[in-house]
Amino acid sequence: MKIYRLSFLILAALSLGCSKDDAEYIENPQFDLRVPANFSEPPEFPDNPLTTAGVALGEKLFFDSKLSGDNNISCATCHKPELAFSEGSALSTKGISGKPLLRHVPTLINLAWSQNGFFWDGGSKNLESQAFAPLAHEDEMFQDLQELEEELKAELEYIELFENAFNSEIKINLVMKALAQYQRSLIFADSKYDKYIRNENDVELNQQELRGYSVYLDNCAQCHQSDLFTDDNYHNNGLDATFLNFSNDEMFLGRYRVTRNPDDIGKYKTxxxxxxxxxxPYMHDGRFNSLKEVLDFYNSGVQESETLDPLLIQNNKIGIELNADDQEALLAFLNTLTDSKYL
Structure with a gap:
């Protein structure tokens, strides 16, 4: 197993409105980010390298309901460890307003490797800035950031944790950095598939799972690239034929909302x-309740539009046709990707 050793923390005032006072050289034990043998090495984050104290602070913040305006909602309210840091409903109503969100809550898996934007449309460039949106949104945590800073400063434990992690008093931009560090520390790579692919503990896939692995390689791997099982990119997978007849139009235009490129209409992150x-449930709006529904959609429900991904047009037919046996095999393989470490 490789261990990717990150250099000692050197905070630089390069992002999130950092002041020159933040740019201090601090010795703080590095966090040994585990890099599984079947993964590539993750990118470095020179403006926010992982440290043991930073990850610990981020974990405490992640589970602390003080981050919400009413002190009842934490990041973990909608990113539950027992659900691989997802939420479990199509459109969550667990936010401070109780209104359904406009998009499905994504899982937080192996984000240390993600380099191409966050949210379903890539509306945030990095994890450090991503957290501002749910914290401030009126339907999510709806927290006044200045008020949050004062709440945290009222606790001696947080004063000490920020000093240990950043050699600094409590500042909102450091809250975001700590949350990002914790999320990047969440490595999922100990499933049955991983142990098989790494030849660990004599783990083997059975005949049906191996068939499903072959079906995956032939039909799914171009977008869900192993071993992260995502290409970290955006695709229109044919969920809808038109995109302008919804309420809240901008939220339903996919990647176009960010890039303003017509070629990105209807594209969402893999x-x-x-x-x-x-x-x-599954997809950016949680419209499918089961994996079987997802496979049935790809088999016969893909809708054509100008930006439909060419990968979904095979032999002049739209979709991915799998017979019943291949579907069952693929489902068996997908179950080998479950890693219960944090569940």
Whole structure:
């Protein structure tokens, strides 16, 4: 097993409105981010390298309901460890307003490798800035950031944790950095598939799972690239034929909302297939309740539009046709991607 050793923390005032006062050289034990043998090495984050104190602070913040305006909702309210840091409903109503969100809550799996934007349309460039949106949104955590800073400063434990992690007093941009560090520490790579592919503990896939692995390689791997099981990119997978007849039009235009490129209309980020058996429902709007519904959709429900991904047009037919046996085999393989470490 490789261990990717990150250098000692050197905070630089390069992002999130950091002041020159933040740019201090601090010795703080590095966090040994585990890099599984079947993974590539993750990118470095020189503006926010992982440290043991930073990850610990981020974990405490992640589970602390003080981050919400009414002090009742934490990040973990909608990103539940037992559901691989997903939420379990199509459109969550667990936010402070109780209103359904406009998009399905994504899982938080192996984000240390994600480099191409966050949210379903890539509306945030990095994890450090991503957290601002749910914290401030009126239907999610609806927290006044200045008020949050004062709440945290009222606790001696947080004062000490920020000093240990960043050699600094409590600042909102450091809250975001700590949350990002914790999320990047969440590595999912100990499923049955992983042990098989790494030849660990004599783990073998059975005949049906091996057939399903072959079906995956032939039909799914171009977008759900192993071993992260995502290409970290955006695709129109044919969920809808038109995109302008919805309410809240901008939220339903996919990647176009960010890029303003017409070629990106209807494109959403490829979710990972890791732990997919326990992160139902599926798609950016949670419209499918089961993996069987997903496979049936790809088999006969894909809708044509100008930006439909060419990968979904095979032999002049739209979709991915799998017979019943291949579907069952693929479902068996997908279940081998469940890693229960954090569940």
């Amino acid at each position: 979710p990972t297939l890791r732990n997919v058996a326990i992160t139902a």
